[in-house]
Amino acid sequence: MTQVPSMSFSTGTTAGDNPGHSSKGLSSVLWSVETRLRLADSLFINSDEGICITDLSEVIIDVNPTLCALTSYDRAELIGNTPRIFSSQLHDKAFFSALWHTLLTKGQWRGEVWNRHRDGSLYAVRLNISAVYDQNQNISHFVGILADITEQKLLMQSLEKNANFDPLTGLPNRLLFNDRLHLALAQADRTSTMLAVCFLDLDGFKAINDAHGHQTGDLVLQAVASRMASNVRSGDTIARLGGDEFIILLWGLQQASECRQMLERLQQAICQPVLLPRLTLVPAVSIGVAIYPADAQTTEQLLALADTAMYRAKAAGGNRIAYYQA
Ligand SMILES: Nc1nc2c(ncn2[C@@H]2O[C@H](COP(=O)(O)OP(=O)(O)OP(=O)(O)O)[C@@H](O)[C@H]2O)c(=O)[nH]1
Numbered sequence: 001m002t003q004v005p006s007m008s009f010s011t012g013t014t015a016g017d018n019p020g021h022s023s024k025g026l027s028s029v030l031w032s033v034e035t036r037l038r039l040a041d042s043l044f045i046n047s048d049e050g051i052c053i054t055d056l057s058e059v060i061i062d063v064n065p066t067l068c069a070l071t072s073y074d075r076a077e078l079i080g081n082t083p084r085i086f087s088s089q090l091h092d093k094a095f096f097s098a099l100w101h102t103l104l105t106k107g108q109w110r111g112e113v114w115n116r117h118r119d120g121s122l123y124a125v126r127l128n129i130s131a132v133y134d135q136n137q138n139i140s141h142f143v144g145i146l147a148d149i150t151e152q153k154l155l156m157q158s159l160e161k162n163a164n165f166d167p168l169t170g171l172p173n174r175l176l177f178n179d180r181l182h183l184a185l186a187q188a189d190r191t192s193t194m195l196a197v198c199f200l201d202l203d204g205f206k207a208i209n210d211a212h213g214h215q216t217g218d219l220v221l222q223a224v225a226s227r228m229a230s231n232v233r234s235g236d237t238i239a240r241l242g243g244d245e246f247i248i249l250l251w252g253l254q255q256a257s258e259c260r261q262m263l264e265r266l267q268q269a270i271c272q273p274v275l276l277p278r279l280t281l282v283p284a285v286s287i288g289v290a291i292y293p294a295d296a297q298t299t300e301q302l303l304a305l306a307d308t309a310m311y312r313a314k315a316a317g318g319n320r321i322a323y324y325q326a
Pocket residue numbers: 168201202203204205206207209213214215216217218221242243244314
């Protein structure tokens with residue numbers, strides 16, 4: 001497009017040579033075609049958005065300077081290549097099949113795509129691809145317009161993470177846990193399986209803070225969180241509710257007794273000594289368990305019953321597992 005010759009629509013004749021047109025009329029037609037080409041050229045060169053033009057077989061025939069800056073490739077490298085050079089491999093076949101289906105049937109596709117720079121780093125673009133048609137209404141070219149939205153995407157991701165995850169341990173927070181619990185109940189109904197909601201509260205944690213400081217308390221919380229994460233199955237959810245309170249959701253149980261072994265192993269793992277610089281601390285944890293659907297029918301009831309069971313474990317001396325009993 002940068003090579004669009006601004007006078008290419010001129011016939012080589014002068015306005016006065018053509019008896020069919022008044023001199024003023026033809027020159028205004030030529031002027032308007034020329035002006036439009038100049039404007040298009042200026043838009044292409046100066047656009048804040050990257051522009052990539054390919055032929056029908058997706059071979060790149062031109063790109064604007066913004067596209068080169070955005071993708072980190074030179075114009076000469078891109079011409080003759082295909083947009084696959086930008087691929088991040090993060091989108092699957094189904095994504096591209098849907099893209100092509102829309103583009104070929106509707107003549108346009110808009111969406112967000114993660115691409116990769118030459119150095120392998122990722123960037124996100126809002127991409128608008130349009131098909132260009134020839135006089136016979138056959139597609140002759142595709143024009144892709146790319147706007148860099150990496151900063152917005154990263155900001156959104158960080159906001160989502162802050163809204164759903166506990167910053168100290170990296171575990172899901174109460175909000176995300178509640179979402180997962182609702183999903184888990186529906187899944188349990190569909191698959192006729194059970195699930196266990198397990199409330200965990202460290203014993204004597206305040207004393208750790210008081211004796212060794214808040215920072216040491218934080219290290220213990222992080223160690224406990226990491227032990228929990230490595231001692232449940234990959235699909236199970238662990239969340240930190242706040243302070244020294246955690247909750248675990250064990251899905252897909254065929255029998256209520258299935259979670260006993262898992263929880264005993266988990267409790268043993270949590271209660272291993274935490275080795276800190278010049279200090280070793282041994283955590284203790286009380287765990288209360290409620291089973292769906294045997295003990296309760298709603299998420300609120302399940303959480304309340306698991307909490308009740310946990311207080312029973314504390315009342316019985318702590319560092320133990322209590323199952324809700326009606
Ligand atoms: N280090 C640290 N401490 C926290 C954090 N959030 C809350 N706490 C402290 O955690 C403690 C929790 O209180 P409790 O549950 O009563 O402590 P506890 O000694 O374990 O009490 P029991 O559960 O009855 O054994 C309080 O002292 C809070 O100030 C945190 O993010 N980091």
